[in-house]
Amino acid sequence: MIDIGRLRPTLRRIRAHVARVGLLLITAVCALGAEPAVAREAPHFPARAGLDLAREAALSWATDARLVYVENDEPLDSTGTAERWAYLFHSPSLDRLRGYSVRDGKIVVAENLEMKLEAPPVALEWIDSEAALAAAEDEAEEFREKHAGHLSAMLLMRGPFLEQDPDETTWTLVYTAKGQPSLFVVVEATGGRVRRTWRG
Amino acid sequence: MIVRGTRSISLAACLWLAAACAPPPAAAAPTEVQVERVRPAKTKRPTLTFLKANRAFIRARFDLLRQRPGAAGGDAQAFDPRFLTYGDMLARTLAAKDSTTAADDAWRRRQLLASITELGDLESRLEQMERLLSEQRGRLGVLQADFTGRQETALMVLVSGWPGDAAAVTGVSIVLEDGDTLSVALSPEQRESLRQGGIVQVAHTFVEPREQVLEIGLAGPAGDTAFLTLEPARDRLTLLRLDLSAVGSGRGAAGIRASTWLHEAGIDPTDG
Numbered sequence: 001m002i003d004i005g006r007l008r009p010t011l012r013r014i015r016a017h018v019a020r021v022g023l024l025l026i027t028a029v030c031a032l033g034a035e036p037a038v039a040r041e042a043p044h045f046p047a048r049a050g051l052d053l054a055r056e057a058a059l060s061w062a063t064d065a066r067l068v069y070v071e072n073d074e075p076l077d078s079t080g081t082a083e084r085w086a087y088l089f090h091s092p093s094l095d096r097l098r099g100y101s102v103r104d105g106k107i108v109v110a111e112n113l114e115m116k117l118e119a120p121p122v123a124l125e126w127i128d129s130e131a132a133l134a135a136a137e138d139e140a141e142e143f144r145e146k147h148a149g150h151l152s153a154m155l156l157m158r159g160p161f162l163e164q165d166p167d168e169t170t171w172t173l174v175y176t177a178k179g180q181p182s183l184f185v186v187v188e189a190t191g192g193r194v195r196r197t198w199r200g
Numbered sequence: 201m202i203v204r205g206t207r208s209i210s211l212a213a214c215l216w217l218a219a220a221c222a223p224p225p226a227a228a229a230p231t232e233v234q235v236e237r238v239r240p241a242k243t244k245r246p247t248l249t250f251l252k253a254n255r256a257f258i259r260a261r262f263d264l265l266r267q268r269p270g271a272a273g274g275d276a277q278a279f280d281p282r283f284l285t286y287g288d289m290l291a292r293t294l295a296a297k298d299s300t301t302a303a304d305d306a307w308r309r310r311q312l313l314a315s316i317t318e319l320g321d322l323e324s325r326l327e328q329m330e331r332l333l334s335e336q337r338g339r340l341g342v343l344q345a346d347f348t349g350r351q352e353t354a355l356m357v358l359v360s361g362w363p364g365d366a367a368a369v370t371g372v373s374i375v376l377e378d379g380d381t382l383s384v385a386l387s388p389e390q391r392e393s394l395r396q397g398g399i400v401q402v403a404h405t406f407v408e409p410r411e412q413v414l415e416i417g418l419a420g421p422a423g424d425t426a427f428l429t430l431e432p433a434r435d436r437l438t439l440l441r442l443d444l445s446a447v448g449s450g451r452g453a454a455g456i457r458a459s460t461w462l463h464e465a466g467i468d469p470t471d472g
Contacts, residue, residue: 056434057408060353061378073247086247098378100410101247107410109247110378115255118262153250160261174250 042104044081047072047129047156050102054087057100057107062091065098066121070156072129073101073109080133080154084108090119122158123169126189129154132171135192136185140175149177161186162195170195230441230459237454239413239427354437355430356463357403359386361445362394363455369444371419372402377412380405385419394444409434416442418453426453430460437463 047070058065066089073084084103091098097117101109127135132154143149153174159166161184168188175183186196251258312318359372368391373383384402386394394400411431418424424447432438443457 053409053434056353057410060406060408069248069251071248071250073245073249084245084247088248088251099248100408101245107408109245110408110410110412111247112379113248113251115259117255117259118266120265155250159265160258163264166265 042083044077044079044083045085046081047085047154048126050085050105051087053105053107054089054100054102057110058087058089058098061089061098062094062096064093065089065091068097068117068119068121068157070122070154072154073103076129076133076151076154080128080130082129088113088119090117090121119160120158122156123190126156126169127171127187127192129171131192132187132189133173135187135194136171136173139185139194139197140173140183143175143177143180143183147177147180149175149180149183152176152182156189165195168195230461233428233430233440233458233460235416235426235428235454235456235458237426237452239415240429242413353407353409353432353434355403355405355407355432356401356437356439357382358399358439358441359402359444360394360397360399360441361443361447361457362391363444363446363448367420367448369418369420369447372442373417373419374403375415375417376405376407377414378408383417399441407432407438414440416453416456418444418447418456424452424454426456428456428458433462439463 051067051070055065055067058067067087068090069088071086071088072082073086074082076082084101086099086101086109088097088099090096097113097115099109099111099113100107133151140149140151151173153172155172155174156169157172158169161172162168162170169190171187171189173185173187175185177183181199184196184198184200185194187194312322357372357374363369369386370391371383371385373381375381382403382405386400386402390400409432411429413427413429416426416428430438430440438460439462440458440460443459446455446457447453449455
């Protein structure tokens with residue numbers, strides 16, 4: 001015969017212990033859940049702000065490294081800044097490409113790009129991503145409003161999207177919308193003039 | 201005798217290096233760096249996603265920019281023999297010009313010495329040369345400021361400590377994350393200096409200013425590797441010291457005691 005009255009204090013202790021362990025588990029889960037949120041927070045910056053650091057790293061990789069391509073690595077905001085930008089360099093002597101991804105004033109990714117890309121170096125002077133976006137916004141307004149489109153990528157390079165003027169360094173802004181062909185807006189990276197738009 | 205002298209100089213140099221590279225007592229305290237047996241895992245972040253996703257399209261666009269041979273035929277045609285004589289005529293013309301220039305110079309020199317009034321002109325020329333020299337000194341100052349005054353991101357690796365003869369280390373290799381490998385064999389003189397408490401510099405190289413994992417390899421009877429994570433400061437010289445004295449205690453390369461600090465002293469570009 002089990003005496004329930006004598007067991008009751010023991011059961012209470014076990015219940016309290018279980019409650020404490022549960023509380024600890026919830027705290028731990030909250031802490032684990034909160035950590036990536038803190039890690040995600042980093043200041044947005046325009047493309048040019050990370051270039052010096054990336055170039056310095058590229059020159060330690062190859063003294064003849066030349067910037068050939070820039071792309072946002074994280075979503076862009078409405079002013080043309082992003083949390084992370086990627087800078088791709090080409091070394092003619094090594095015949096290799098190496099990219100650096102800059103976030104919060106630090107290089108967080110450095111990797112060789114194993115692909116053949118005969119990209120010419122971009123011009124030394126180019127307008128920053130904020131100015132390029134401001135220049136393109138009028139062209140993209142209708143697409144954004146009509147199709148609930150948004151800016152998904154900004155690419156800086158020289159040549160490929162402006163056949164009639166292949167020496168021009170340009171920003172190409174890619175707007176996307178669900179179920180719609182993307183809108184490409186090509187902006188002169190020296191003067192800030194829209195040179196071309198197309199859907200595809 | 202000469203060999204002994206060289207060895208003494210080498211030992212002295214290593215011991216001097218030990219003193220020179222020792223971190224300043226207060227300015228830059230060394231920071232311990234954790235040495236691990238396995239390569240630390242790093243968070244993988246996607247990069248250049250648009251380029252990678254559309255690589256065929258973008259490559260095709262760049263390919264359109266390349267020059268292609270036209271449709272015109274490339275048949276060889278007969279060469280006009282007169283063209284061959286033009287080069288010879290040009291060489292003779294230049295030779296004649298050299299002769300007249302030399303005669304003209306000689307005549308000018310005689311005129312200069314003959315005329316006392318032209319000494320004033322000589323003086324002005326001397327002043328002009330002095331001015332040119334002064335400008336050149338200024339340009340050299342700019343070059344010196346650029347190339348000796350501005351430190352680029354660099355890493356110097358120093359080795360100290362001796363693990364004992366049973367675990368003698370005959371060489372050290374460092375593999376950087378960008379794939380560069382620096383391998384240095386330790387000469388008998390360098391090993392002797394390590395035994396006596398000296399420090400040996402095994403690498404001095406430019407590095408990317410970012411957090412990176414270095415693979416340290418020890419050559420010797422019990423060759424082994426270990427990993428450490430380092431973030432060289434931008435535009436600074438980072439010194440990394442690998443103390444091998446605990447390597448012989450059975451821990452292998454993971455027994456390396458690593459510490460790092462920044463080189464504080466700069467170079468005065470106006471000096472000299």
